[in-house]
Amino acid sequence: MSEAINSSKTAISLRGIHLAYANRAAVSEVLGEINLSIQEGEFLCILGPSGCGKTSLLKVAAGYEQPTRGEVNIFERTHDKPHHEVGVVFQHSNLFPWLSVQGNVEFGLKMLDRSRLERKETASAIVKQVGLTTYSSLLPFQLSGGMKQRTAIARALATDPRIILMDEPFASLDAITRESLQYLIRKIWVSSGKTIIFITHDVDEALLLGTRIITMQGGPGRIELDIPNPLNKRSEPFTFVRKHPKFGELRDSLVRSLRHREHNLQEAVDL
């Protein structure tokens, strides 16, 4: 569970969140009554089938969407619009195509009116941290998928946010690239102690990275299961999780919780 590093301050709290979209024909409820409180330093993974509202939940947490009801607090302050304390990494790197790797990473610092020298030094250090120093002058269209996501992570880190939200950041990468990025994000989390909320549909990924795992179900989106991940220890190396004897058991229980809706379909396949 939570470890000594945490001062057990609440980093982000979502209270009574409802989200509904209304058009002339009908009101569609996307999120129904979400209550969630995340401690500083936690690595929360949100698992759920597509369309369960997990991205909507992230958008509410980022301040992009206003909940129909309920309240978001970041370190006990109301959070209703995007803020540089809350960094976001998107599924598609979403880099600024006219800026180089270095330029993308410097962007946030420029928005915060930091001096040219500070921008350059801070960004270079972060670009180095994600291993892109030799590619720092390339434009996004010249980068591979993995390099783009590395840049996106570096860009989010540059303004030193206390919370980082990640929306399936590795979903479109190949297995090898994904693993090296999982390693990178874990290293960053261990060394920085940042609070991370990480959306994924990959159960293994959630078990590898999360200290706490939530599963969601849709129609309207709600939290199904909320468990600490006993396998993930900050002090242990990355490979520890997969070798743990309880890995399979935990994995099964998570898959079961996600299966509800896919149940019938799965049965057919299992035949």
Place this chain on the structure above:
Amino acid sequence: MLISTSQARSVSRPTTVKWTASKAYPLSLSAIAVLAVLIVWWLVTSLQWVNPLFVPSPWKVWLAFIQIWQEGYKGSSLAHHIGDSLFRLGSAFVLALVTAIPLGLVSGASRTVRSLIDPFIEFYRPLPPLAYYTMLVLWLGIGDSSKIALLFLAAFAPLYIAVVAGVKRISIDRIHAAKSLGSNRRKLFVYILLPSALPEIFTGIRTAVGVSYTTLVAAEMIAAMSGIGWMVLDASKFLRSDIIFAGIIIMGLIALLIDSSLRWLERKLVPWSGKD
């Protein structure tokens, strides 16, 4: 035996690049086409199939060109005529750039502003410039200002429309990302909306240059004493078809030059265009 020849063939094949796939292929085809038209032109005139008043020979056009190059036309040198036209075009164009881009950015971002401006743009854009040119001359006089105003109006609409389209195309995720990185509304315009719309702005610039260039002759029809458009119109009064031809060719070459330098600039400034 059979196997060895087929192997030899498969080895030798990649070394010869298909001619039609090479870069020189379209260029040389274009050159041949232009040359063919020149030869037909020369044939038609040298065999006297048409009245030389209607179609002067290439040689006569060349002589006319040399004449206006050396002696100028009606008291002004050729450079002076071209310079006057380019000055009118350039001023109108700079004016359009500094108005249409900021206004387009604001309109693209705000539905309110767009609703206020759009009806006027939509109304005047399809109007033939000559329809309101008389009024511009009455208001601004017969000097350069009425001509610049006409060219400005021609350039403004396509540029404005392109900028608005460019801003509307920006994904909400990009705006969100910028806001999460600490961007405020003002910075969003300068650091996100403007660079994001650059590819469309360039398309708009090229359209705007084209439209205002076609308006140039109209602008120099009334009360002008100089300009390459005026030169062609004036020559037509005296049925100097050789000068008309020379003037048209000069105008065409200048347009080509402007457009290719814009395309060069576009490649330099927006290398990511179409790749994001």
